[in-house]
Amino acid sequence: MNQRPLPETASTVPSPHRWNAVLWVLLGVVPPAIAVADAPGTTRLPVLGLLAVLALSYAAVGLFPGNPVLSPRPYLYVQVVGLGALSYLLDGGAALFVVTLPHFWIYTASARAAIALSGLAAAAVVTGNVVRQGWDGEFFTGNVIFTLIGYAAGVLIGSGVRHITEDADERARRLRAELEEARLRLVEAHHRQGAADERERLAREIHDTLAQGFASIVVLAEAARSGLATDPGTSGKHLLAIENTARENLAEARVLVGSAPQGGAATGSVADTLRRTLRRFTEDTGTPVTSELPDVTCDQRTRIALLRCTQESLANIRKHAAASTVDVVLTAQPYGIELEITDDGTGFVTADSRGFGLHGMRGRLAELGGELTVTSSVGDGTRVLAMIPTDGQG
Numbered sequence: 539m540n541q542r543p544l545p546e547t548a549s550t551v552p553s554p555h556r557w558n559a560v561l562w563v564l565l566g567v568v569p570p571a572i573a574v575a576d577a578p579g580t581t582r583l584p585v586l587g588l589l590a591v592l593a594l595s596y597a598a599v600g601l602f603p604g605n606p607v608l609s610p611r612p613y614l615y616v617q618v619v620g621l622g623a624l625s626y627l628l629d630g631g632a633a634l635f636v637v638t639l640p641h642f643w644i645y646t647a648s649a650r651a652a653i654a655l656s657g658l659a660a661a662a663v664v665t666g667n668v669v670r671q672g673w674d675g676e677f678f679t680g681n682v683i684f685t686l687i688g689y690a691a692g693v694l695i696g697s698g699v700r701h702i703t704e705d706a707d708e709r710a711r712r713l714r715a716e717l718e719e720a721r722l723r724l725v726e727a728h729h730r731q732g733a734a735d736e737r738e739r740l741a742r743e744i745h746d747t748l749a750q751g752f753a754s755i756v757v758l759a760e761a762a763r764s765g766l767a768t769d770p771g772t773s774g775k776h777l778l779a780i781e782n783t784a785r786e787n788l789a790e791a792r793v794l795v796g797s798a799p800q801g802g803a804a805t806g807s808v809a810d811t812l813r814r815t816l817r818r819f820t821e822d823t824g825t826p827v828t829s830e831l832p833d834v835t836c837d838q839r840t841r842i843a844l845l846r847c848t849q850e851s852l853a854n855i856r857k858h859a860a861a862s863t864v865d866v867v868l869t870a871q872p873y874g875i876e877l878e879i880t881d882d883g884t885g886f887v888t889a890d891s892r893g894f895g896l897h898g899m900r901g902r903l904a905e906l907g908g909e910l911t912v913t914s915s916v917g918d919g920t921r922v923l924a925m926i927p928t929d930g931q932g
Contacts, residue, residue, distance in 0.1 A: 558640050559600065566637035567593055570628055585627050592620045599645070610645030614655050617641065622662030625681070626670045632684040635663045639692035649700045653693055660689040738901065753853065754783050754822055779822055808841045809833045809868065812848055816866060819852045829866040834875055840926050843902050844868070844877050847910070847924045850895045851879040859883025859920060874908070874927035882919040888912050899924070 567589050574582040599613045617638055625631035642656040643649075663685045671679065762776035809831040816827045836844070848866065855861050861883030869876045891912075900910045908926035 558644070559596070562596070562637050562641075563593070566634040570624065570630070570634060573628065581627060585624065588620050588623055588627070592617060596641075614642060614645060618655065618659045618662050621659050622666040625663040625666030627666075629667065629670050630681050631663050631666065632681045632688065635659060635685055636688040636692075639688065639696070642692075643696040643700065649697055652696055652700070656689060656692055656696075660685050741898075751783050751786060753857070755780050757856070758783065758822060775821070779818070782818075807833050808836055808844055811841065811845050812866065812868065815845065815848055815852070816864075819856070819864075823856050825855070825861060825864060827864045827866060829868075831866070831868045832870070834868060834870040836875055836926075836928075839906060840875065843906055843908070843926060844875070844924065846902060847877060847899050847922070848879065850899055851922045854895060855881050855883060855920075858886070861919065874925055877924040879922045880919060885914045885916050885918045885920055887916060888914050 570585060571589055574585045577585075595613050595616045599610055621631055621635050621638065624634060638659070639656055642659065643652045646652040646655060664682050667679060667681050667685075758776045758780045762773040762780065765773040765776070812831050813829070816829055819825065820827050852864070855864060859881050861881035864879070864881045867876075867878045869878070896910070896912060903910050903924055903926060906926050908924065911923040911925075912920065913923075914920035
């Protein structure tokens with residue numbers, strides 16, 4: 539049998555218990571006190587004294603629930619004795635017994651204890667009545683019958699209520715356990731999603747920075763090696779470009795591992811940053827670039843996103859487009875900032891593109907509320923349009 543915890547403070551006593559206390563006083567204590575108001579002192583004083591003891595003990599249990607001396611079990615025994623004594627003194631007591639029955643269920647930990655103690659109280663009331671009537675008198679008086687009926691009804695109602703309450707408590711316990719389990723699963727899912735997002739971010743950063751830099755180094759190294767014998771001056775320029783690219787890759791690597799400020803590659807104005815990138819592209823590939831790069835105001839995250847989109851687009855042009863010209867236009871619109879990169883290269887079928895670069899660009903822009911539009915067809919070149927709304931800036 540599950541035990542029901544007792545209230546720890548008077549303020550935690552549920553409202554039904556308080557109403558029970560009011561009814562107990564009005565229907566159980568007041569009527570016998572009124573009944574003995576005109577009785578002789580030999581009856582009136584003991585009855586009023588017993589009622590006072592019962593009322594004070596009930597109040598003490600309610601006001602000092604944590605006191606071991608005033609624990610509910612002694613109070614219930616006081617009720618048993620008091621009910622029996624009142625039954626003897628008044629030749630009654632059934633009414634007080636009936637309104638006291640809920641106490642045996644409220645202040646016991648199990649249904650078995652409540653049934654036993656309320657049965658003991660019923661026996662005390664019946665015994666007091668029989669002793670007063672005399673053992674030769676009528677046993678089944680109205681008071682005895684009312685007491686036995688009240689006890690039987692109390693057992694049925696109390697057991698039913700206790701069963702319903704315990705079922706509700708068990709359901710609440712299972713629900714709390716399920717909620718806690720769901721919370722833990724949600725936390726674990728958030729951790730997994732956070733780890734996955736971080737892996738994707740690192741993969742995108744590595745692809746957009748280190749991987750592109752290493753690809754540039756490979757191309758420049760091949761060009762420098764092929765021109766060592768015939769064109770040492772050009773090979774020297776390629777070697778210098780390799781050195782600069784390697785330094786930039788080292789700086790990017792430090793950013794990725796946290797030993798340098800995040801986004802350090804995009805310091806300065808976005809226009810200056812893009813001009814340096816385009817100049818390096820022309821130096822490395824020999825492909826001319828025309829550009830319109832006005833100074834636009836944007837935050838660091840937007841500046842980095844525009845730079846990465848430019849680097850990825852130029853890397854794709856160098857690796858796949860075989861373009862003869864590239865055009866880059868940066869525009870500040872009322873709704874945001876647009877970066878358009880076009881080339882006259884071989885083009886491709888956009889629906890067949892499965893590369894990580896375009897996916898990474900779209901993800902980076904989506905984090906800022908922006909979007910990427912790629913227009914291309916075989917033989918007609920490629921147009922890349924990146925848009926970042928101004929209200930997406932942090």
